[in-house]
Amino acid sequence: MNLAAEPKRLRIAMQKSGRLSIESQDLLTSCGLKINLREQRLIAHVENMPIDILRVRDDDIPGLVMDGVCDLGIIGENVLEEESLQRKLDDDSFDYTILARLDFGSCRLSIAVQQEENYSGVASLEGKTIATTYPRLLGRYLKQQGVNARIVNLKGSVEVAPRAGLADAICDLVSTGATLEANGLKEVEVIYRSKAVLIQRKNLTEPRQLSLINKLIPRISGVMRAHESKYIMLHAPRNQLDAIIDLLPGAENPTILPLAGNDNVVAIHVVSSETLFWETMEQLKALGASSILVLPIEKMME
Ligand SMILES: Nc1ncnc2c1ncn2[C@@H]1O[C@H](COP(=O)(O)OP(=O)(O)OP(=O)(O)O)[C@@H](O)[C@H]1O
Ligand SMILES: O=P(O)(O)OC[C@H]1O[C@H](OP(=O)(O)OP(=O)(O)O)[C@H](O)[C@@H]1O
Numbered sequence: 500m501n502l503a504a505e506p507k508r509l510r511i512a513m514q515k516s517g518r519l520s521i522e523s524q525d526l527l528t529s530c531g532l533k534i535n536l537r538e539q540r541l542i543a544h545v546e547n548m549p550i551d552i553l554r555v556r557d558d559d560i561p562g563l564v565m566d567g568v569c570d571l572g573i574i575g576e577n578v579l580e581e582e583s584l585q586r587k588l589d590d591d592s593f594d595y596t597i598l599a600r601l602d603f604g605s606c607r608l609s610i611a612v613q614q615e616e617n618y619s620g621v622a623s624l625e626g627k628t629i630a631t632t633y634p635r636l637l638g639r640y641l642k643q644q645g646v647n648a649r650i651v652n653l654k655g656s657v658e659v660a661p662r663a664g665l666a667d668a669i670c671d672l673v674s675t676g677a678t679l680e681a682n683g684l685k686e687v688e689v690i691y692r693s694k695a696v697l698i699q700r701k702n703l704t705e706p707r708q709l710s711l712i713n714k715l716i717p718r719i720s721g722v723m724r725a726h727e728s729k730y731i732m733l734h735a736p737r738n739q740l741d742a743i744i745d746l747l748p749g750a751e752n753p754t755i756l757p758l759a760g761n762d763n764v765v766a767i768h769v770v771s772s773e774t775l776f777w778e779t780m781e782q783l784k785a786l787g788a789s790s791i792l793v794l795p796i797e798k799m800m801e
């Protein structure tokens with residue numbers, strides 16, 4: 500067998516274990532990739548497509564894609580942007596393309612100070628020490644704000660730095676704010692908002708790989724659209740049809756079906772682009788609707 504003539508398998512890097520790993524894997528699985536992750540291996544083969552999944556620390560993913568070791572990567576924008584800024588400073592290459600902004604990994608990079616501190620704006624950080632895992636993003640923000648502060652680069656446990664006397668403030672990822680609260684800190688400035696993204700390396704030219712990517716992208720959009728959408732079914736009295744349809748979010752073209760043996764009631768089926776809130780369900784019920792079902796949608800293609 501002539502191995503050199505074998506087309507290369509597409510390599511996708513994703514986080515092995517952490518905040519992005521389950522959703523990255525679920526996304527790929529929902530796109531039809533059969534991934535065998537039973538073994539704790541670095542590389543997992545996709546059984547039904549010429550794709551390999553590399554499972555690594557998230558910090559390594561931007562570099563693996565920028566250096567062309569992997570073709571695609573799923574990564575938080577915060578880590579991607581930090582790596583890009585670092586590479587710019589080092590005069591290193593930092594080329595990539597964002598193929599899709601994903602619907603998970605939402606968080607913000609924020610500056611926080613001790614709860615009892617009298618914070619009066621970003622200027623009050625002048626001359627202070629700020630601990631962070633994101634020195635380049637923080638450095639860029641402080642420069643834009645014209646503030647001189649000392650940045651202490653920590654790889655973890657940033658939130659304990661003020662109490663440990665290592666810093667006056669921190670700059671760390673926040674989602675619910677529970678970590679800050681548990682450590683006696685308050686969020687005072689949001690400096691960056693992040694989501695997970697799918698990135699592609701530059702200079703990817705192999706036709707078979709490009710056609711695989713062109714197949715994956717609409718599937719990813721379809722999965723994300725399905726996550727946002729719901730299939731709603733209900734029974735409605737005919738004389739309240741208009742009022743009921745008005746209450747259904749995104750129900751431009753509902754399907755109206757007759758019910759056997761009852762001319763006064765119809766079934767309404769609708770794909771809604773939004774969640775149906777309990778309040779709306781209660782209003783529907785008050786208008787005489789019954790048997791209201793809200794179902795998740797697995798896949799969508801238009
Ligand atoms: N609280 C959060 N809520 C939502 N997304 C988050 C949250 N914290 C982090 N993220 C996103 O998930 C990414 C990975 O976070 P995680 O905490 O798993 O990283 P890590 O500890 O550096 O993992 P690794 O061991 O792979 O280096 C972050 O870079 C960010 O994009
Ligand atoms: O605002 P919250 O909802 O509390 O989330 C914020 C925390 O989440 C992340 O850490 P994670 O829990 O992933 O653990 P890690 O510090 O080990 O990465 C992040 O580094 C914060 O510490």
Ligand SMILES: [Mg+2]
Binds near residue numbers: 556
């Ligand atoms: Mg990491």
